[in-house]
Amino acid sequence: MNKEKLTVIKIGGNVIDNSENLHNFLEDFHALPGFKILVHGGGKVATDLAKSLGIEATMVEGRRVTDIEMLRIVTMVYAGLINKNMVAQLQARGCNAIGLSGADGNVIKAQKRPVKDVDYGFVGDLHDDSVATGTLESLLRAGLVPVCCAITHDGDSQLLNTNADTIASAVAVAMSPVFDTSLVYCFEKKGVLRDVNDDDSVVREIRAEEFEQLKQDGTVAGGMIPKLHNAFEAIRKGVEAVYIGKADELPALHAARFGTRMAR
Amino acid sequence: MNKEKLTVIKIGGNVIDNSENLHNFLEDFHALPGFKILVHGGGKVATDLAKSLGIEATMVEGRRVTDIEMLRIVTMVYAGLINKNMVAQLQARGCNAIGLSGADGNVIKAQKRPVKDVDYGFVGDLHDDSVATGTLESLLRAGLVPVCCAITHDGDSQLLNTNADTIASAVAVAMSPVFDTSLVYCFEKKGVLRDVNDDDSVVREIRAEEFEQLKQDGTVAGGMIPKLHNAFEAIRKGVEAVYIGKADELPALHAARFGTRMAR
Numbered sequence: 001m002n003k004e005k006l007t008v009i010k011i012g013g014n015v016i017d018n019s020e021n022l023h024n025f026l027e028d029f030h031a032l033p034g035f036k037i038l039v040h041g042g043g044k045v046a047t048d049l050a051k052s053l054g055i056e057a058t059m060v061e062g063r064r065v066t067d068i069e070m071l072r073i074v075t076m077v078y079a080g081l082i083n084k085n086m087v088a089q090l091q092a093r094g095c096n097a098i099g100l101s102g103a104d105g106n107v108i109k110a111q112k113r114p115v116k117d118v119d120y121g122f123v124g125d126l127h128d129d130s131v132a133t134g135t136l137e138s139l140l141r142a143g144l145v146p147v148c149c150a151i152t153h154d155g156d157s158q159l160l161n162t163n164a165d166t167i168a169s170a171v172a173v174a175m176s177p178v179f180d181t182s183l184v185y186c187f188e189k190k191g192v193l194r195d196v197n198d199d200d201s202v203v204r205e206i207r208a209e210e211f212e213q214l215k216q217d218g219t220v221a222g223g224m225i226p227k228l229h230n231a232f233e234a235i236r237k238g239v240e241a242v243y244i245g246k247a248d249e250l251p252a253l254h255a256a257r258f259g260t261r262m263a264r
Numbered sequence: 265m266n267k268e269k270l271t272v273i274k275i276g277g278n279v280i281d282n283s284e285n286l287h288n289f290l291e292d293f294h295a296l297p298g299f300k301i302l303v304h305g306g307g308k309v310a311t312d313l314a315k316s317l318g319i320e321a322t323m324v325e326g327r328r329v330t331d332i333e334m335l336r337i338v339t340m341v342y343a344g345l346i347n348k349n350m351v352a353q354l355q356a357r358g359c360n361a362i363g364l365s366g367a368d369g370n371v372i373k374a375q376k377r378p379v380k381d382v383d384y385g386f387v388g389d390l391h392d393d394s395v396a397t398g399t400l401e402s403l404l405r406a407g408l409v410p411v412c413c414a415i416t417h418d419g420d421s422q423l424l425n426t427n428a429d430t431i432a433s434a435v436a437v438a439m440s441p442v443f444d445t446s447l448v449y450c451f452e453k454k455g456v457l458r459d460v461n462d463d464d465s466v467v468r469e470i471r472a473e474e475f476e477q478l479k480q481d482g483t484v485a486g487g488m489i490p491k492l493h494n495a496f497e498a499i500r501k502g503v504e505a506v507y508i509g510k511a512d513e514l515p516a517l518h519a520a521r522f523g524t525r526m527a528r
Contacts, residue, residue: 052317053316053317072345075344075345075348075349076340076341076344076345077340077344078344079343079344079347079348080339080340080341080342080343080344080345080347080348081336081339081340081344083343083344084339084343084344084365084367084368084415084423085339085421085423087365087367087368087417088367088417088421088422088423089421091367091370091417091419091421092419092420092421096369096370096399097367097368097369098364098368098369099365099367099368100362101348101351101363103348103351103352103355103361103363104348104351104361104362104363105360105361105362105408106355106360135360135406135408138406139406142399142402142403142406144369144399151348153351153352153355155355155356156356157349157352157353157355157356158352159348159349159352
C-alpha cells in the first residue's frame with residue numbers, strides 16, 4: 001500500500017491527571033513523525049469540580065450517568081480546561097494543534113444512547129457514519145494536528161458525553177481508507193503481559209488468529225478481553241495495526257518496541 | 265476591489281445570556297451570505313460559576329483581574345460551555361462551525377499584559393502579528409465557519425483572557441489583505457443615536473472625517489467615543505466598514521440598514 005501514515009493516539013486519566021506525565025507525553029507526541037490525531041479522556045478534574053459544586057455523580061451498574069448538570073461539567077472540563085491547556089502546551093512545542101469536540105467541524109456525530117433498562121442520560125453512541133473523514137483530512141493537510149476531547153453532538157444542538165476509547169477507534173477506522181492508520185491506546189501497563197506480575201513480560205505481537213488461543217490459555221483475561229476485542233474489530237474494519245502500551249514508551253513506537261502490537 | 269466578502273461579527277453577554285436572543289441570532293448568522301467569523305464574549309455564566317465555587321472576582325479600577333482561579337473558570341466557560349453549545353447549535357442549522365480559542369491552530373497569540381501600576385493577571389494583549397491569517401483562511405476555504413472565544417495563548421503554554429472586541433477587530437484587520445472584510449459589533453443599542461432617548465434616531469453612516477465633528481457636537485459621547493475610535497482604527501488598518509448595532513437587526517446588514525456604518 002502506498003498511503004501516507006497516520007497515527008491516532010488515545011490517552012486517559014493516568015496521563016492527564018499528572019502534569020509531569022502529561023508534559024513528557026506531549027513532548028513525545030510532538031516528536032512522532034507523520035500525520036497524527038490525539039484523543040483524550042477526562043481524568044479526575046471533572047469529578048473534583050462536580051464535588052466542589054455539590055453535584056453527586058449518579059452511578060448505575062458501575063457506570064456514570066450523565067445528567068444535564070454533569071454534561072455541563074464535562075463540557076467545561078474536557079472541551080475547555082483540559083483540551084485548551086493541552087493545545088497551548090503543544091503549540092509551545094511548535095506543534096500546530098487544534099482542539100476539537102465532535103461538534104466542531106461536525107467531526108464526530110453521535111446518537112443519544114436509547115433508554116432501555118438504564119437511562120444513561122446525555123451519553124453518545126457512535127455509528128458507522130459518525131466521523132467526518134473529509135474534514136479531518138482537510139485539517140491534517142492544512143498542517144494541523146487535531147486534539148479531540150470526549151464530547152460529541154447529535155446534530156440537533158445536543159452535546160453528548162462519549163467514551164474516548166470508542167472515539168479513537170471510530171476515528172482510526174474512518175481515516176483508514178485515506179491513510180495507513182495505526183491506533184495507539186495508552187494505558188497503565190506496558191502492554192499485554194504474559195505474566196501479570198512481571199511488567200516486562202510484554203507480548204510483542206498478537207495476530208487475529210492467535211487471539212482465541214490467548215484467551216483460552218488465560219494470557220488475555222478480564223478487562224483485557226473487551227479491549228482486545230475492540231482492537232481486532234478496528235483492524236477488521238481497515239485499521240493497519242493497534243498498539244496498546246504505556247504512554248512513556250511512545251518514542252519506541254516507530255522502532256516497533258512499543259507495547260503489544262495487534263495486526264491482521 | 266475584487267476580493268471575496270468576509271464578515272466578522274462580535275456578540276457579547278446581551279446575546280449569549282438569553283437563550284431566545286442567542287437562538288435568533290444564530291439563525292440570522294447562519295443566513296448571512298459569504299465567508300464569516302463569529303467572535304463571542306463571556307456573559308454572566310462565568311461570574312455565576314465563580315460565585316458557586318466561592319471565588320470572588322477581584323476588581324481593580326473597575327476592571328476584572330484574572331487570577332489563576334478565574335482563568336480556569338473563563339477557560340471552562342468561554343472555550344468549553346459557551347463555545348461548544350454555540351457550535352452545536354450552528355451545526356444543527358447546517359452551518360459547519362468550528363470553535364476556536366486562540367491556542368487552536370495558533371490563530372490568536374497574545375502577550376500577558378505587563379504589570380505596571382496594576383497586575384491584571386492572566387490577561388492577554390494583542391499585537392500586530394497576533395492573528396494567523398493563513399490558518400483562518402484555510403479553515404474558511406475548507407467550508408468551515410470559525411467561532412472564536414475570548415481565550416488566547418502566549419505561545420509558551422499560557423492561556424490568557426482577552427477582550428472579545430479587541431479580538432474581533434484584530435481578526436478583521438488581519439483578514440483584510442485577503443478578503444473584503446466588514447466588522448460588525450452587536451451591542452444593546454440600534455447604533456449611534458442622534459438622540460439618546462430616541463432608539464430610532466440611528467445615524468446611518470459616519471465617515472472618518474465626520475467623527476471629530478460628531479464628538480464636538482456631542483452626538484458621540486461617553487463610552488461610544490472609544491468604541492468609534494477603535495472602529496476607525498480598524499478601518500485605517502484596512503477593514504472596509506465597521507458596523508455597530510443591535511443583534512436582532514442582523515438580517516438588515518446586507519440591505520445596508522443595520523445600525524451605524526463607519527467607513528473611510
